[in-house]
Amino acid sequence: MSDKIWDVAIIGGGPAGLTAYLYARRALLEALLIEKGPIGGQVLLTDLIENYPGFPEGIPGFELIQKMQEQVEKYGLNLVQKKAIALKPEGELKEILLEDKEVVKARTVILALGAGMRKLGIPGEKELTGKGVSYCATCDGPFFKNQIVAVIGGGNTALQEALYLTKFAKKVYLIHRRDAFRATPILQQRVKENPKIEIIWNTVLKEIKGKDSVEGVVTYNRQTGEEGFLEVAGVFIFIGHEPETEWLKGVVELDEKGFILVNQNMETSLKGVYACGDCISKPFRQIINACGEGAVAALSAEKYLESSH
Amino acid sequence: MGVKAITDETFEEEVLNSSIPVLVDFWAPWCGPCRAIAPIIEELAEELEGKVKVCKCNVDENPITPGKFGIRAIPTLIIFKNGEAVESIVGAVSKATILNALNKVLEG
Numbered sequence: 001m002s003d004k005i006w007d008v009a010i011i012g013g014g015p016a017g018l019t020a021y022l023y024a025r026r027a028l029l030e031a032l033l034i035e036k037g038p039i040g041g042q043v044l045l046t047d048l049i050e051n052y053p054g055f056p057e058g059i060p061g062f063e064l065i066q067k068m069q070e071q072v073e074k075y076g077l078n079l080v081q082k083k084a085i086a087l088k089p090e091g092e093l094k095e096i097l098l099e100d101k102e103v104v105k106a107r108t109v110i111l112a113l114g115a116g117m118r119k120l121g122i123p124g125e126k127e128l129t130g131k132g133v134s135y136c137a138t139c140d141g142p143f144f145k146n147q148i149v150a151v152i153g154g155g156n157t158a159l160q161e162a163l164y165l166t167k168f169a170k171k172v173y174l175i176h177r178r179d180a181f182r183a184t185p186i187l188q189q190r191v192k193e194n195p196k197i198e199i200i201w202n203t204v205l206k207e208i209k210g211k212d213s214v215e216g217v218v219t220y221n222r223q224t225g226e227e228g229f230l231e232v233a234g235v236f237i238f239i240g241h242e243p244e245t246e247w248l249k250g251v252v253e254l255d256e257k258g259f260i261l262v263n264q265n266m267e268t269s270l271k272g273v274y275a276c277g278d279c280i281s282k283p284f285r286q287i288i289n290a291c292g293e294g295a296v297a298a299l300s301a302e303k304y305l306e307s308s309h
Numbered sequence: 310m311g312v313k314a315i316t317d318e319t320f321e322e323e324v325l326n327s328s329i330p331v332l333v334d335f336w337a338p339w340c341g342p343c344r345a346i347a348p349i350i351e352e353l354a355e356e357l358e359g360k361v362k363v364c365k366c367n368v369d370e371n372p373i374t375p376g377k378f379g380i381r382a383i384p385t386l387i388i389f390k391n392g393e394a395v396e397s398i399v400g401a402v403s404k405a406t407i408l409n410a411l412n413k414v415l416e417g
Contacts, residue, residue: 036403038345044401045341062341081349081404099405130382130399139340140382142369212379234381 006032008301009096009106011084014041015287016277017112018068019294020301024110025075027302032104033072034096036083040065041114042241042278043287047138047164052287061138064287080104087251087273092308094272107308108272108301111248111260112294113279115241120152124208125237132214132234137161140234146170149234150217152205154178158238159187165236166196173230175200177222208235243279255281266297274300312354315364317373325392327362330414332407334365335375335385342401343384349404353411361411388414 008024010017013035024031038044046061055064069077086097087109096104117135119125125133134140137151141164149169151162154176160183162174174191179201181188191197200219206227207218214235219228243258253261253269259281266274276293278285315323315333324331334350336343347365354363368375368383378387378394388396388410395417396410 036405038342038349038401040341040345043341044345047339060341062344065341065345083403083405130385130397131379132381134382136340136342136382139342139384142337142339143381213381 003105004030005093006030006104006106007305008032008108008110008298009034009094009104010110010112011035011096012041012112012114012277012279013039013079014112014114014277014290015043015065015068016114016290016294016297017041017110018065018072019291020110020112020274020276020298021072021077021294022068022075023295023298024301025072027298029298029302029305030078032078032080032106034080034082034084034098034104036081036099039069039079042117045136045138049287085247087248089270089272107305108274110266110294110297110301111252111268111273111275111279112277112290112297113244113260113275115243115259115278115285117237118240118242120205120237120239122205122207124210124214128208128210128214128235131212132210133208134234134236135238137164137236140236141165141168144169144234147233148173148231149236150175150205150230150232151236151238152176153238153240154181154183155238155240156183156187159183159191161236161238162197163187163190163194166194169234170196172197173200173232174198175203175205175217175219177204178202205235241278241285245279257281264296265300266293267300272301272304311363312351313362313364315366315371315374317371320366320371320374323362323364324389327389329360329362330411331362331364331389332411333387333389334363335368335380335383335387336365337367337369337383339369340383346384346401349407352404353407357411360415386410390414390417 007029043061048058050058083099148171150173202223216231260275274297276297277290386398
């Protein structure tokens, strides 16, 4: 690319990054969005979002992202579809190195990296991904019509996706390692009332078995120490998120899990670098707070640029 | 030429009998990530015109072909060369990842 110096480079095109971009452009800043995959991030995996205000009937994840994208495109979307692999301060500027060795220069940087789905890390998981092991019920649920599937997890996503899968599967085992769910009460109530869902408490998976596709899972009851085998055709894993911040170690401060530490103005430990959305260290990961943080990050960047002129 | 929609009926003719490598995007309208990568697939079709044929297969309307290849997740991209599946990518990945896989097949 040219030697252009951007006012703000935003890395990540999910709700946090798109909101930051919107605010940056409305502040008349020269903004660049860097996104390695499709615009939208994890929201694309959600069938129906029911807790984003303004959509009383709920809205499919893809449609919400489409609307957010349309909104930023009104202000001109400068997009680079590449992966960022390094960030370093260079005098007053920041340099972002991209996967193809291209360098982006910017006065401020907003990290809106999102988070990846956490893996179980057990035998069979990687080998059978796409062959019955899935992290997206919306995408892959319809392949399991009238079959038996297992859902792993106890948070909002796990319960919501278990409910979604009952539209296709004839039975859904909901396997949770503890004896209570973390999910919001309304989802717990719906799960308990659904005749297709069988909850298996205090249980973890030891292995996912199958040759060309998933045939079953080896379970381990943490209370009784008993091992078991459940015949299932699909395993849907929703056990939380993990950050993709390995490349930022030593550049900005991270918490012990690798999430980026920020203050209430979304400032990281490196001046002129902000972070927002699922990649930051925080207790709740919702679309609504990702957007809020994106707005704050952009406004903070704007203030910083004004004061440094 | 753009992205060619194929069906269970035309799969053999369009993909297996193709004289150049074929990238097939298995997708469905219900799948957000599939719709999100569609523009990337369109771009690849234009950029690689003449070198790689790019097709899409709606798994909702054409269950036989994805069944043959054991597809249980979408988007799944499969690259065919001389009638054989030589590379497969599961999930919404970056343009660079798809391009790398295609280049490997083109060079190999």
